Amino acid sequence: MNILIEELPEYEVAFFRHVGSYFEPNGEHWGKLLNWAINNGLLPPQQSFIGISLDNPDLVEGHNCRHDACVTIPDGFDKEIHKNMRFRKLDGGKYALYQYYGTPGMLNIGYKCMYEEWLPNSDYEPDYDRHNLEFSMNNPAEDPEGKSKVHLYVPVKKRIS
Numbered sequence: 179m180n181i182l183i184e185e186l187p188e189y190e191v192a193f194f195r196h197v198g199s200y201f202e203p204n205g206e207h208w209g210k211l212l213n214w215a216i217n218n219g220l221l222p223p224q225q226s227f228i229g230i231s232l233d234n235p236d237l238v239e240g241h242n243c244r245h246d247a248c249v250t251i252p253d254g255f256d257k258e259i260h261k262n263m264r265f266r267k268l269d270g271g272k273y274a275l276y277q278y279y280g281t282p283g284m285l286n287i288g289y290k291c292m293y294e295e296w297l298p299n300s301d302y303e304p305d306y307d308r309h310n311l312e313f314s315m316n317n318p319a320e321d322p323e324g325k326s327k328v329h330l331y332v333p334v335k336k337r338i339s
Contacts, residue, residue: 179291179292179296181275181276183275183302183334186270186271186273187270188268188269189228189268190255190266191250191251191265191267191268192220192248192249192264193246193266194207194211194247195244195245195264196245197243198240198241199243200245201283201286207247211247211248214263215227224252225249225252226249227313228314229248229311229314230245230246230248230309230310230311231243231244232245232309248268251265269308269333271333272334272335273331273333274296274297274332274334275329275330275331276288276291276329277327277330278330279328280325280326281324282326285328288328289330292330292332300334300337302336303336308333309333310330310331310332311331312328313330314327
């Protein structure tokens with residue numbers, strides 16, 4: 179596994195939340211976010227699309243798992259005129275980066291590799307006070323193999339010996 183350690187800034191994002199299994203296809207919240215982002219000129223490369231899986235599917239029943247589809251917003255963005263949109267800040271800091279390329283439904287394997295293989299054998303431990311961030315680097319519908327390219331950022335802190 180080729181893992182990089184990177185320092186990320188704090189991001190402010192607009193988001194839609196989906197509640198339900200991570201393993202059953204449901205991109206409705208992504209579709210709503212994409213339409214909103216297009217209508218507000220919030221597209222790459224200036225802005226980033228970020229997924230946040232808020233629950234561990236090994237600990238939370240599938241129908242209760244929460245996922246946020248986010249887009250970064252620039253400084254000075256007028257949030258007040260968007261009454262039906264939710265906004266939040268994402269913490270910056272030190273993250274371990276795993277560059278995933280595969281089918282969207284198999285991203286869980288990337289998480290398992292990070293948490294069960296790489297982290298226990300590294301100089302880092304998970305920082306559970308921050309969320310994992312899934313930066314979407316492509317549109318799977320436009321990929322020749324229908325795969326997702328995701329930069330999976332796991333928040334970490336130096337392991338205390």
